[in-house]
Amino acid sequence: MRMFRILIPVALSAAATLPALAADYVQAPGSSLAFAGKYQGETFSGTFPDFRTTLRFDPADPGAGKLAVTIPLATATTQNPDYDGEMRGSAFFDVSKFANATYTASGFRDLGNGRYAADGTLELRGVRKPVTLTFTWTPGSRPLLSGRATVPRLDFGVGGGEWADTAMIPDEIAVSTRLHLQPAN
Template sequence: MKLSFVSLALVAAALSPLVAQAQQALVPAQSEVVFVSRQMGVPVEGKFKTFSAQVAFDPAKLATSTIAFTVDTGSADISREANAELPKATWFNVAAFPKATFQSSSIKRVNASQFEVAGKLSIKGLSSDVVVPVTLAQSGATTTATGAFPIKRLAFRIGEREWADTSMVADDVQVKFKIALTGVPKL
C-alpha cells in the first residue's frame, strides 16, 4: 500500500514554512505541498489538498517574523486505495489528529533569497524540531517560497504495526513545497 507515502506527505505539509507579513496571504491556487516516499524501492508521490499558513514575515525584522503552517491530514492524496487507508489509525489517525502543524521558532537569512526556518513539526500528537531551507522569489505582488526537507515517518508513527517494516515503505520521506504569498516586503 502507499500509505506511508501519504504519512510522509502530511509531515511535509506540516513542515512547509512560508513567508508573509501582517497582511500577507496565502494564494492557494499557486501553492502546493507534495511528499515523496519509496514503496518497495519505487518513488511514490502524493500531495495534501488542504493547508493554510499564518505568516508575519519581514526580511528586515527576522527576529520578530513568524510562520505557522497547518495541513489537514485527511486531505492527503496518492491513489484511491491509499486515500482510503491514510485516514485510519495506523497512518494519520485523522479522527484523533486531523491537523499536522509547523510553528517557527527562528528564521535565519542564508543569502539574499535563501532562509533557514527552524521550528517544531507536529504530526499525530508527536513533535520534532526541524530546520527547513526556504528559497524566496518575488514577481510583482507575489512572493513564492520553495523548498524541500526530509522527515522520518516512523518518528511520527505514520505507518504503524505491519507498516513499520521499512522494507515495504521506506522511513525517509521528502517533503516539497511551493507556497505563493501576497504582501511580503521586498527582499
C-alpha cells in the same frame, strides 16, 4: 516657508533610517504542499490540497519571521484510492483521532545566497518534534516561498506496525512547498 524646506529633508532622512518592517502574508491560490517517498522501491507522491498558511517575513530581518501551517490530514491524496485509504487509517495519519497536523516556526536563519531556514516544530499524530524547512524567497507583488523539508515518519508514529519496516517504506519522507503569498488584511 523656509522652515518647511528645512523640515522636508530632515523628515525624509529620518524615514530612510527606519528599519524595514516584516510583512504579514496569507497563502494565495496556486500554492502547493506535497510529499514523496518510496513503497517497495516504487516512488509515490501526494499532496495536502487544503493546507492553510500565514507568514511574517522580511528578508532584511529573517530572525523576526513567523510561519504557521495547518494541514487537514483527511484531504491528503496520492490519487491512488488504495494508498489514500491506508494513509488516512490508524497505521498512518489516523484521521479519526488526529484531524490536523501543524507546523510552526519563529525566527528564521539566513543561509546566504537567498536561502533561509525555519527551524520549526511539526505536530503530527499528537507528537511534537523539530523539523527544519529550508526555503528560497522570491519577492514581488505576489511573493513566492519555495521550500523543502525531510520528515522522519517513524518519529511521529506514521506507518507503525507492519509498515514500520524501512525496507518497505523508508523512514524519511520528502516534503516540498510552493507557497504563493498575498498581503494579510
